[in-house]
Amino acid sequence: MSTRRPIRILITTTAAAALAGAALSAAPASAAPPDDAGTETLRVATYNLSLNRNAPGQLVADLSTGANAQARTVAQIIQRTNPDIVLLNEFDYVPDGLAVDLFRTNYLEVSQGGADPVEYPYAFVAPSNTGVASGFDLNNNGVIGGGDDAFGFGLFEGQYGMAVLSKHPIVEDDVRTFQHFLWKDMPGALLPDDPNTDEPADWYSQEELDVVRLSSKSHWDVPVDVDGRTVHVLASHPTPPTFDGPEDRNGTRNHDEIRFWADYVTSGTASRYITDDAGSTGGLKPGSSFVILGDQNADPLDGDSTEDAILQLLGHPRITDPLPTSEGAVEASALQGGANLAHEGDPAYDTADFADTAPGNLRADYVLPSRDLRVLDAGVFWPVQADPLSALTGVYPFPSSDHRLVWVDLRVHG
Template sequence: MGFPACQPLHARHRHGPRRRHDPRTPRDRAKSAGLGLLAGLILALPAQADIKLATWDSGMSQRGPGLLLHRLTRQDGPEIEASLQVIEALDADILLLTDIDWDLRSQTLNALNARLKTPYPHVLALKPNTGIPSGLDLNHDGALAGPRDALAYGLFPGQSGMALLSRLPIGQPESFTDLLWRDLPGANLPPDLTEEEAALLPLSTSGHYVIPIDLGDKTLTLLAYAATPPVFDGPEDRNGRRNADETALWSRLLDGSLGTPPQAPFVVIGKPNLDPYDGDGIPAPILALMAQLQDPEPRGLAPPDGGNGDPALDTSRLKSGEGLRVDMILPSRDIEVTGAGVMWPAPNDPLTPLLEAASPHRPVWVTIAE
């Protein structure tokens, strides 16, 4: 698969990666042999840098091609304006947006970036499988067209894709987005999948991308994805199985059964679309992946909902009122995590109405030492 070039915007920024305050004051005391006096000299040591990673299901995807671009350029829609303000308030060094429409020339992403008060110097639009016609009756309803007969659910090609915005240079990504579902080692295929369908249907919904980020003296690798919801199907549990296998792909990559594992440091980032302890779906793959990596357990101020999981970890609220943790950042074990959180403020916080207008999801962030 080809990728559009990462597009630099030559702009000055308020800051780069954050600097972590070090409360220690190093001193070098020199003795003067002639005078026998002590002199203290404070050495100015460079502060250790923090890099803020974030992911957010922005809720910006529209119901037709070009509509999001139109709304961004015409400044049409309070929810779009709210999303832009949330992105600015999040102030991440590396931000993976999910549920944002993709187009071939990255016009939508460029328009979004241009609307920010401080645009990101590096952006990358990531093509999804959503809305691409399969030519087959994948949902077995007797018709050969419609969003459920696409390679992944979508009203049009490129609906609900992913985009990366970064203050650090983005390298050339690799993709597992074309991997056939049947070719995943240990694939949990639905029983009604025909041979013809299996020879065509990819595993990925919004994509699986391995993206290098240049930190100067080393590379941080992002394993980015957004899985299908594990619901809206029948007893064959096609979506539930696909959702689980979309997360299982990363475990297969890390254990070497799907090619060469990424070199550390790396971070799994995006939307598993599955709560490990609440809601529908098959939790075993996400629990296995969490056990392979670090779970910083980002917390916000989500209200209690009566679920099994800790509500402070929730990143989304369903219309039923149930809270779910469906967006995650999981660093490799060698990474020093310096902070983590969910942008879920108190009800009286000025950000709360913006978040509620933009999306049912809340941004998740993790800071790591450079």
């Protein structure tokens, strides 16, 4: 059944518990859950699966049968990694949860390529800022309208949205969304500066600052009941720090979208400014367990993000970085060369296969648990070419996505 709320939509089904995932090869990219997995073991994943489409209604049309090749491929990757909770980035928002219902029914719950089906009785979707018209000339090109003048880049409302799928119950009444939080309301925000004027932080007019939202999509706090223990899924997808000019409006926004979670999980004054879409203030309750998920569009050492963007999370005292790796990423970096040859970061940590000229392959996707959750294992689904499963990730043009699914196994104590 479906429950519609003003800001959020929670979808539940009466499906039985999910079938166990297929046994996979020993490569880190395709590791199976631990043999001793029990009620306290939780596999959490993030996957930018590029199921965004170019027009409203197109995703629903593509998912209405089980024949879409890309959807079958990304579904198989999810089946073979078999996470208990997974955040889907670049999954167009469709009201009433129709798209996510179709994806579950026609793809995830049907064997793909011999993998065991997987069932997610619980799902959360909510509106995205992408494609929502601002009414202002936010890119300062003299014309109002189009994706670049929306609150988040998008050709239609909900493009590049998000969805959370879970085998464990979502605590609907405690979900918090931050779609409407204004960028200017973050103390010390890195508001972009027009380099052609002497005034600081003046890319946006005061009238624009009164409406410009921080989240390019949204920020969600989705509590999940894991055998009596609440784990907060903190989901987001910050804007890429590119596609702008010397004002770096996307780079600074990316930084502050990431900073939002760093402040949210910090008790005391750091999070007091935060207000959710229902009007409640403050950050996460001290001592709460959480996992920050999403394509953060920021690499610790390479790429175009601001120098410390992702370090705000990786260096946070409440957060563990499991450092998931894959052999496929190392192989791809060596074979593709180009910008990868000048990277400072270890290619084993890469999660996205970007253009070889620039920026090269990067670590962009993260599963970052709170320190009270013990990390058992972690990996990136990026098989080497000798592995038959490498057909699922492939090379450009990709059969699935330019991003790879990232998973972490956690021990949750009741």
